Amino acid sequence: MALLHLKNLTKYFGGLAAVDDVSFDVEEGSIVGLIGPNGAGKTTVFNLITGHYVPDKGEIIFDGQNLVKKPTHQIVSLGIARTFQTIRLFKELSVLENAMSGYHCRMKAGIFACMFKPRWQREEEKRAIDIAIKELEFVGLKVDLEQKAKNLSYGNQRLLEIARALATSPKLIILDEPAGGMNDQETQELIQLIRNIRDRKITVLLIEHDMNLVMDVCEYIVVLDNGKKISEGSPEQVREDPRVIEAYLGIDEE
């Protein structure tokens, strides 16, 4: 059984079907790309998976559990972490604290433990810092711990979002246009990073406009157009598929 299984997923905005009867599987340990022209419904699919929207129809099964109607924070603790298309960091807080926020959902300390700081609470706090630093090191931001997040470069802000998502110790990480605003060299490093994430047995699902990145890093690709799935398969299969070419380039109507 696939790690993530979408079945007949449908979401309307007003009368418009933003996502229309979309089904696909994400196998455990794979890198899957979700592509399509602007407005195809890719981000809506992500928002449905992560619980920001509730689907009008269909099922989302993750690791044997139905995610529909579960609140976002609970979906995160079940093991799905995400990054945002427009960077959403906690700008005024330090890089370390941003990364620590991911581990929040794995911590137990409540209000009284935070006030009276028993030993286990202090140890938990230490563990949170260790994990945050480990993930920052993994994405290559360890030198900037004390900086405010807003002072990082654009590319580094994207990396910090990935570190924050990894700190939730996810089974599946969802990347929404991770290469947006990155230069060529940063993109190359990102490709390597995505592979390293997969090597840690974390499944990757990503939306990306940069076709080179998608074709290079993804093992399986799902193509959406106007809310519908029009193709899926290996990068080679998708590239040759006439429906995909039509969606991206248009077709002569003769």
Place this chain on the structure above:
Amino acid sequence: MNRKYITTIIVIAFFLSPLFLNSYWVDVLNNIGIYAILALSLNFILGDTGLFHMGHAAFFAVGAYTTAILNTMYHIPIILLIPFSGITAAIFAYLVARPIIHLRGDYLLIVTIGIVEIVRIALINNIFGLTGGSNGIFGISRPNLLGLVIRRPEHFFYYIWIFLAISVFLFERLRNSRFGRALNYIKEDEVAAEGTGVNIARYKLIAFVIGAFWAGMVGNIYASKMTIISPESFTFWESVVYFCIVILGGSGSISGVILGSFLLIGLPEIFREFSQARMLAFGLAMIIMMIVRPQGLIPPPPRKYDVYMDKKFAEN
């Protein structure tokens, strides 16, 4: 190190000040203390979590009236009523905040103004025949701390300021924990906070409940200090004053809020002889402050972590 020295000296001098101040000025300091604790409890909601809450006097009122009613009717000692007043205010906050917790910014602000007005009008109308209408409740007893009756302003000075010191200690600990960080994540970006696994509705609600719990306890102190309470002490305007203390002092900053209380409550007393003109100057000062220093007098200092230190050692 030097700074720490100076702070210690100031704190000690402050705690000795009733020895050489007359009762009037000690009472001014007591008022400042009461406002400071109230503003600190509001700071939890407004400063740390970023929720625009302008009805904090409602929670203060619930605490004060709980103490007044139970003390005058059943003669329960004031000290025992401190936690009880906190709890009733907290329960009240939970009930009113729960349905509105998802509201954002200005919408929340309007609803909280509504809450404080409803409470005030309910009190004036002698709700359940308990609150004594617009005359309020009188004859509240003084706190009796293990045989020592707290009566004179000097007594209240230590009573209030030690309570404040304990509050500061606990709030500072909360700030430097998972809990305090979660509130800040919500303030910075709600969507991102939820998306990284913070249960934002729950944390917002807890912020309200804790802030109200503290305001309720201050209500107890206030009731026993005044021995008479009436609805006019819990108006919308009072809520605005707490709000201004937090914003002026520095949202989320404990030392900023205490400084803000000294300025907003203490300064008008010093310039009392200028009567109406002082309020004009005051309003002007507020406007200028908001233009030149919108983050407040003392913005919250960044949290410190041991690893920052380690890193610097490693570099050397």
